[in-house]
Structure formats: structure tokens, C-alpha cells
Amino acid sequence: MIQNMLESTPSYLQTGGFFLVGVAMLMVVLGFVTYAILAERKVLGFMQLRHGPNRVGGRFGLLQTVADILKLLLKEDTIPRDADRPLFIIAPVIAFAPAFLVIAVLPLTERISFANIGVGLLYYIAISGITTIGILAGGWASNNKYALLGSMRSAAQMISYEIPLVMSVIGIVLLTGSLNLNDIIAEQQSVAFLFKQPLAFFIFLIASVAELNRTPFDLPEAESELVAGYHVEYSGFRWAFFMLAEYVYLFAMASLTTILFLGGWQAIPYLTFIPGAVWFGLKFISVVFVMIWIRATFPRLRADQLMSFGWKVLLPLALLNIFLTTIVIELFRSF
Amino acid sequence: MIRTEEMLLNVGPQHPSTHGVFRIVLKIDGEIIKEATPVIGYLHRGTEKIAENLQYTQIIPYTDRMDYLAAMTNNYILCHAVETMMAMEIPERADYLRVIVMELGRIASHLVWFGTYLLDIGAMSPFLYAFREREAIINLLTEISGGRLTFNYMRVGGVKWDAPDGWIDKVREFVPYMREQLAGYHDLVTGNEIFMARIKGVGAYSKEDALSYSLSGANLRCTGVKWDLRKNEPYSIYDRFNFDVPVFHEGDALARYNCRMAEIEEALKIVEQAVEQFPEEGPFMAKVPRIIKPPAGETYVRIESPRGEIGCYIASKGKKEPYRLKFRRPSFYNLQILPKLLEGENISNLIAILGGIDIVLGEVDG
Numbered sequence: 001m002i003q004n005m006l007e008s009t010p011s012y013l014q015t016g017g018f019f020l021v022g023v024a025m026l027m028v029v030l031g032f033v034t035y036a037i038l039a040e041r042k043v044l045g046f047m048q049l050r051h052g053p054n055r056v057g058g059r060f061g062l063l064q065t066v067a068d069i070l071k072l073l074l075k076e077d078t079i080p081r082d083a084d085r086p087l088f089i090i091a092p093v094i095a096f097a098p099a100f101l102v103i104a105v106l107p108l109t110e111r112i113s114f115a116n117i118g119v120g121l122l123y124y125i126a127i128s129g130i131t132t133i134g135i136l137a138g139g140w141a142s143n144n145k146y147a148l149l150g151s152m153r154s155a156a157q158m159i160s161y162e163i164p165l166v167m168s169v170i171g172i173v174l175l176t177g178s179l180n181l182n183d184i185i186a187e188q189q190s191v192a193f194l195f196k197q198p199l200a201f202f203i204f205l206i207a208s209v210a211e212l213n214r215t216p217f218d219l220p221e222a223e224s225e226l227v228a229g230y231h232v233e234y235s236g237f238r239w240a241f242f243m244l245a246e247y248v249y250l251f252a253m254a255s256l257t258t259i260l261f262l263g264g265w266q267a268i269p270y271l272t273f274i275p276g277a278v279w280f281g282l283k284f285i286s287v288v289f290v291m292i293w294i295r296a297t298f299p300r301l302r303a304d305q306l307m308s309f310g311w312k313v314l315l316p317l318a319l320l321n322i323f324l325t326t327i328v329i330e331l332f333r334s335f
Numbered sequence: 336m337i338r339t340e341e342m343l344l345n346v347g348p349q350h351p352s353t354h355g356v357f358r359i360v361l362k363i364d365g366e367i368i369k370e371a372t373p374v375i376g377y378l379h380r381g382t383e384k385i386a387e388n389l390q391y392t393q394i395i396p397y398t399d400r401m402d403y404l405a406a407m408t409n410n411y412i413l414c415h416a417v418e419t420m421m422a423m424e425i426p427e428r429a430d431y432l433r434v435i436v437m438e439l440g441r442i443a444s445h446l447v448w449f450g451t452y453l454l455d456i457g458a459m460s461p462f463l464y465a466f467r468e469r470e471a472i473i474n475l476l477t478e479i480s481g482g483r484l485t486f487n488y489m490r491v492g493g494v495k496w497d498a499p500d501g502w503i504d505k506v507r508e509f510v511p512y513m514r515e516q517l518a519g520y521h522d523l524v525t526g527n528e529i530f531m532a533r534i535k536g537v538g539a540y541s542k543e544d545a546l547s548y549s550l551s552g553a554n555l556r557c558t559g560v561k562w563d564l565r566k567n568e569p570y571s572i573y574d575r576f577n578f579d580v581p582v583f584h585e586g587d588a589l590a591r592y593n594c595r596m597a598e599i600e601e602a603l604k605i606v607e608q609a610v611e612q613f614p615e616e617g618p619f620m621a622k623v624p625r626i627i628k629p630p631a632g633e634t635y636v637r638i639e640s641p642r643g644e645i646g647c648y649i650a651s652k653g654k655k656e657p658y659r660l661k662f663r664r665p666s667f668y669n670l671q672i673l674p675k676l677l678e679g680e681n682i683s684n685l686i687a688i689l690g691g692i693d694i695v696l697g698e699v700d701g
Contacts, residue, residue: 049467050463227351297460299458302683
């Protein structure tokens with residue numbers, strides 16, 4: 001569908017079509033974010049002997065997040081006097097926009113993928129790196145010491161964990177011979193990469209939790225130390241933008257994990273009558289659940305431990321994984 | 336060459352991890368603390384001065400508000416001081432009730448510490464689990480005293496209320512339940528790699544330092560000093576119970592954690608024995624004159640609170656109000672070592688060290 005539109009001649013209709021598809025995707029993602037926040041609160045509540053939201057929107061609190069967002073929209077928009085005004089205003093946007101951009105390349109089912117580009121994986125990793133700049137800018141522009149410490153940590157953390165994240169997927173790229181996410185899914189027709197690349201999966205999972213700034217790697221916003229980290233001076237909808245970015249990344253990262261390691265929309269053998277979208281949804285939800293579960297269970301690492309873990313443990317393991325994968329591929333080729 | 340600059344960071348008095356209104360002014364270089372200056376007094380209410388104008392029974396509610404996590408112990412220290420001055424005999428039943436509520440309070444206090452400490456370290460769930468068990472204790476104490484935190488339960492010469500029907504049985508049932516939950520905490524938290532990495536070797540000090548800074552409670556016992564007033568100077572009826580004083584030798588945050596967790600178990604042992612020996616009959620209040628007038632003179636008594644050695648000094652001129660009242664508040668003394676511990680540490684460790692000391696601001700500021 002998208003491919004046909006790309007190949008058609010430019011016209012108002014085509015532009016409008018693109019716009020509508022984009023808006024539709026935005027709605028899907030915002031819908032996800034709304035209910036992911038609710039799901040997170042509900043699952044956390046379930047694990048922590050609480051009920052979670054149960055007032056707004058029936059007994060499952062279905063409208064709680066909507067109410068929260070409305071509240072944030074109504075709040076006063078405060079900008080600290082000594083803040084760097086333009087940077088303060090633009091920082092949430094810089095953090096948020098890439099989160100949406102990366103979704104374009106994620107093939108959600110066999111038919112729905114917005115941009116089937118050759119270097120999809122590279123595109124994802126490259127674009128998601130921009131968010132760090134938004135966080136760093138936000139922390140710097142706030143002119144607050146806690147925010148500065150938070151954004152400093154965040155920059156260090158994002159850079160340190162992006163490397164093992166990228167390194168861990170190289171094994172998959174080697175096995176597939178392509179950076180295209182559709183090709184990677186097609187390669188998992190018989191066996192998901194989770195079983196061919198278990199080490200890579202664990203490295204990827206840990207590094208992605210770190211990339212998402214979630215517990216046990218939530219140092220940039222470590223509540224008990226830095227109060228709220230880089231967004232301590234933000235309020236109202238500017239703050240919501242940071243939070244939205246975080247949850248959109250959760251969506252994107254869980255989708256990417258599903259695509260890279262769990263076979264995307266591919267069905268489990270013999271169950272092919274169930275449509276791909278359902279499979280994708282199921283795998284996706286289990287990844288999100290694991291992320292929430294991790295949050296409910298673990299304490300937070302210390303900044304220096306985080307660094308040494310990233311550089312001294314994850315990176316060598318990722319390199320080892322690449323090494324092993326290449327050897328196995330070569331052996332298969334020679335026999 | 337990068338030019339670095341020291342930064343002044345003000346932590347508190349409104350900060351999620353200072354456990355109240357405590358403030359520390361930090362001089363930091365990057366994330367490394369160069370100098371730490373604690374600022375206290377935001378919760379100072381002048382309890383000791385107020386007490387000079389109150390009758391002894393009227394002071395008891397004020398003691399509730401010092402260490403509000405273990406108010407029963409504070410009730411006891413005041414009553415104990417007055418009783419010592421008046422050389423009063425306490426009925427056995429009252430003594431048992433006092434020991435049971437004090438030890439339950441000790442467990443509740445350690446549970447709050449456990450939960451909030453884990454919350455400081457970044458783990459959310461244990462906090463809520465600990466508060467579930469604490470709630471069970473609070474319910475028991477509410478049933479006997481009528482208050483949730485500020486009990487105002489003890490009186491000079493005994494306790495205000497007798498145990499309601501079936502209360503002792505509820506306490507008896509609580510002990511195995513708490514043991515089971517405690518095993519669960521160890522499964523969830525004690526074996527956790529990240530938690531161990533965060534607290535092992537953090538904020539360590541030697542036995543000599545602990546003694547010279549006049550630390551007490553778990554902060555002292557974590558360095559290998561076996562000092563617990565319940566054993567060393569038995570007061571009330573503590574000599575009738577069989578329990579250990581947990582001692583660890585490393586002097587770091589992990590040792591303090593282990594020490595407090597073991598103390599919960601020991602407190603459970605005491606509660607279990609006290610419930611077994613609990614006298615069926617008897618008065619819960621001694622014969623006390625309507626207006627309490629200790630003889631002229633002075634006295635100092637000390638007992639073991641969950642946070643350490645709590646003491647009470649009373650100077651009396653034979654009137655119904657004390658001439659001078661002074662509490663030795665363990666949190667205040669334990670906090671003294673903080674600047675020394677923080678020097679050269681990472682900011683993330685600030686929380687692990689401060690939390691490990693287990694302060695209650697109501698007690699620090701008096």
C-alpha cells in the first residue's frame with residue numbers, strides 16, 4: 001500500500017494520503033501510550049498489592065490516562081526565569097520527534113509497514129540517538145543542578161548502552177545478510193532469532209532497558225537521588241512530552257525486540273491460521289510485560305556501576321557474540 | 336586540560352530521600368562529594384522546654400512525636416524514668432504488655448526502614464510489601480491503644496488500657512505470619528545482585544569510629560560491638576527472655592541491613608515468649624497517686640530503642656512538673672558521623688549511606 005503510494009506520481013491526493021496514514025499511525029501510537037501507562041500502573045499495582053487506577057472510566061480506570069493528560073494540558077506553563085528560554089522550549093520536541101520517526105520503519109504486520117527501507121535497522125538506531133540531545137538540552141536549559149546531573153548521567157548512559165545494543169544485533173545482520181527489517185522477519189520463518197542468538201537477546205534486552213531509562217537503569221531521573229533528573233523544572237505538557245517520548249520508545253523498542261528476536265508477525269508453526277497482527281500483538285505484549293516486571297523487581301544501579309557494567313561486561317559479550325556468529329557462519333559455509 | 340569547578344548542591348529540606356525535613360549542603364565535583372554539611376532543626380518543636388511546664392502524664396503524648404516510628408519505646412522511656420525516681424513496682428501484666436507493644440513497635444520501625452531504604456535504592460515493590468506487614472502491626476497497636484502512630488499508651492505505673500479480648504491470640508498468630516513474610520523479603524531482596532552491589536562496602540566505618548562518634552543501635556552493632564541494653568543492662572522484664580544480639584563486623588551498609596533484618600527475627604522471638612508467659616490475671620496499673628510528684632533529685636535511665644540508645648534525664652524539685660527534662664535521642668547522635676562518611680563518596684551513595692543510618696527527623700530535631 002505504502003509502496004504503491006511512494007511509486008505514484010506526486011499529487012495532492014498522494015500527499016494527503018501520506019498525511020492521513022501518518023495521523024492514523026500517530027493515533028495508534030498515542031492509543032498505545034495511553035493504555036501502556038494504564039497497563040503499567042495496573043500491572044505494578046497487581047505486583048505491589050494495590051489496585052492501581054480504578055476511579056476514572058469504570059473500575060479498570062480506562063480513562064485515567066486521558067484524565068491525566070487533560071490535567072497536564074490545563075496546567076500553567078512555567079519556564080524558570082534563569083532558564084535558556086528557546087532551548088528549554090525546543091528540548092521536549094527534540095526528545096519526542098525521533099521517538100515517532102523511528103516507528104516508520106517498523107513492520108507491524110506483513111502488510112502494514114510504512115517505509116520498507118533497506119537500512120531500516122540502522123535508521124532506527126541512528127534516529128533514536130537524537131533523543132539524547134533533547135534530554136541533554138532540556139537538562140542544560142533548565143539551569144538546575146539536579147537537571148544538569150540527570151542529563152549528564154543520561155548522556156553517558158545512552159552512549160554507553162547504544163554500543164552494546166548495536167553490537168548485539170550485528171549477529172542477526174550477519175545471519176540475515178540485510179539491514180532491512182522485513183528481511184530479518186522473513187529469515188525467522190522456521191526458527192526465531194531468540195534461539196539462534198540467545199546471548200544477543202539478553203544483551204539486547206538489558207541494553208534496551210537502559211536505553212529506555214527504565215529501572216534498574218533509571219538513573220537519569222533517579223527519583224530518590226536527583227528528585228526527577230533532567231525534567232525536574234518541566235511541568236505541564238512540556239513534561240508530558242518527555243514522558244510521551246519515553247513511552248513511545250517503549251512501544252518502539254518492544255516492537256523492535258519482537259521483530260529482531262521473536263519473529264515479528266510470523267506465526268508459531270501449525271498455528272498459521274491466526275493472523276499476523278495477533279501474533280505481533282501477543283509477542284509485543286509479552287515483551288512490554290517483561291519490562292514492567294523488571295521495573296517492579298529490581299533496585300537501581302549506581303552511575304559508576306552502570307558504566308562499568310556497560311563497557312566491561314555487555315560490550316565484550318556482544319563482541320564475543322559477533323565472533324562466535326561469524327565462526328559458525330564460516331563453518332556452515334565450508335561444509 | 337578540562338577545567339572543573341566545584342558545585343554547591345542543596346539537598347533538602349524538601350527532597351524525597353531525606354526522610355523528612357533534613358537538609359545537606361553538598362560541595363560536589365562532578366558526582367563526587369567533597370564536603371557535606373548537614374543542617375538540622377526544621378522539625379524542632381522544643382519538646383524538652385515544653386515539658387518543663389507540663390505534668391508528667393501530660394508529657395507522654397509529646398514523646399510519641401519524637402520517634403514517631405517507634406512511639407511505644409518513647410512512651411516507655413519517660414514512664415521508666417519517673418518510675419525509677421519514685422522507686423515504683425510495676426504489675427507483671429503491665430510489664431508484659433509493655434514489652435509486647437515495644438517489640439512490635441521495633442518490628443514496625445525496622446519494616447519502615449527496610450521499605451524506605453529499598454525505595455531509596457530504587458526498588459519500589461518491597462516498600463509496599465513491608466507496609467502490608469507494618470499495617471498488621473499498626474492494627475494490633477490500634478486495637479490496644481486507640482492510636483495508629485501516636486499511641487499515648489503507657490502511663491507512670493503501668494499502661495492505660497488492658498489488652499482487649501483475643502488480642503494476645505492475634506499477636507500469637509502474627510509471629511509465624513511475619514516469619515513467613517520475612518523469608519519472602521530475603522528471597523526478593525537479600526540475594527539481589529544489584530542491591531548487594533549498591534550497599535556492600537558502602538559507608539563503612541571502624542569500631543573505634545563508631546564508639547568515638549557515640550553511635551548506638553544497629554549502627555554500632557554492625558561494627559562488631561555487642562552492645563544492646565536489653566542484654567547488657569536489662570530493664571523491665573527483658574532478663575526473662577531468651578534472645579540473641581545480632582552482631583556483624585564489616586561496618587558497612589550491608590552489615591547494618593543484615594543487623595536490622597536479624598533484629599526483626601529476635602524481636603519476634605521476644606514477642607513469642609512474652610505471649611507464652613503472659614499472665615492471665617492481674618492488674619495492669621500500679622497504685623499511683625493522682626498527682627505524680629517524684630522526690631527531688633535527678634535520674635538518668637537508658638533503654639534500647641529501634642534506633643539505638645534512647646535516654647531520659649529528669650531533674651526534679653519535688654514538684655508535679657520536671658525542673659529539667661532531657662532526652663538522649665539516638666537518631667541525633669547517629670547522624671553525627673554522616674559528614675565523615677560522605678566525604679569522597681558518589682552522590683548515589685549519599686542516599687544509601689543516609690538511609691542506612693536510619694534517622695527519624697522528629698527525633699533528630701526534638
